[in-house]
Amino acid sequence: MLPIPDFFSPERVATVWRVPYQERAAQAKAWAHEYQIPPASDDRERIGLLLIDVQNTFCLPDFELYVAGAEADNQRLCRFIYQHLAHLSEIIVTLDTHIAQQIFHPLFWVNPAGEHPPPLTTITVEDVQEHRWQPNLRLYHSCLPQSSTDLMAYAQYYVSQLSAGGKFPLTIWPYHSMLGGIGHALVSVIEEACFFHTIARQQQTRIELKGTHPLTEHYSVFRPEVMTDPQGEAIAPANTALIDHLLGFDRLFIAGQAKSHCVAWTVADLLAAIQERDPHLAQKIYLLEDATSPVVVPGVVDFTETANTAFSEFAAAGMHRVTTEQPSLPMIA
Incomplete structure (x- = not known):
């Protein structure tokens, strides 16, 4: 391994902080x-590194959706990049990318008193049917080029689709x-490591944006949570080009x-694509478990078990659960 x-x-x-590029x-x-x-x-053997949403908004304690443990994850991740720089052929980063008036943000919803839901509110099919939460009709002209009735119908359709799926x-x-x-930016130490890799290996870091459509969540980089609207029209396309590239x-x-969220859903969609093509392709996927952490909000939610269950399923399908310091890592010889 190379020194750091x-x-x-x-x-x-x-x-x-600002990366001193020159x-x-x-x-x-x-x-x-x-x-x-x-x-x-x-490179005779092409080795890729997919970094999912390593952004300030998730990785820094003072930001909006801080994931506890992200700082230590990123320390290990940076060391991994520098130590294996000579063998990592390409780094691909995804960036969760949002605006205010999206279906998972408070502005999109109101209750009968005209109040917006506080963060971490769960909205169910029953909530919409019983008018506990309704879409903010002042947004319909910018969310849908149709009538306010359409936005009302879409809201019920959307939560129903999540439940059914x-x-x-x-x-x-x-x-x-x-x-x-x-908050949208890469964590500075990760941006620096990616830039250093780009120059040293003469291989541009590939950046993939996800999550810009106002009418769907987008945990996975490969596809939105709901693919079509009530009329069967595509909401946002699946990113099959990226799947092809990664495989x-x-x-x-x-x-x-x-x-527990964007990593798990991205890997799940990648696994689904693999199983459609050739299940043996799962063996080329390595999950760096000491460079990712689940969402845990003490006293509110804890997705640790959800994340571990998903990763167990990935391993059962042939993917490898490894760490950045695993001495027997069968990657770089």
């Missing part, structure tokens, strides 16, 4: 020369990952936040 560059400071993992670019070029790191285009019930989340805001690697490592 001197500029990496684990103490800064929970802070926001300085890091010069260091990365010198690093590649010193350790004879070839460009990624020369075995999805999480609709949760009202705090405003988070707001497009253009600092083109000889090995793919996956980490990010949160283990």
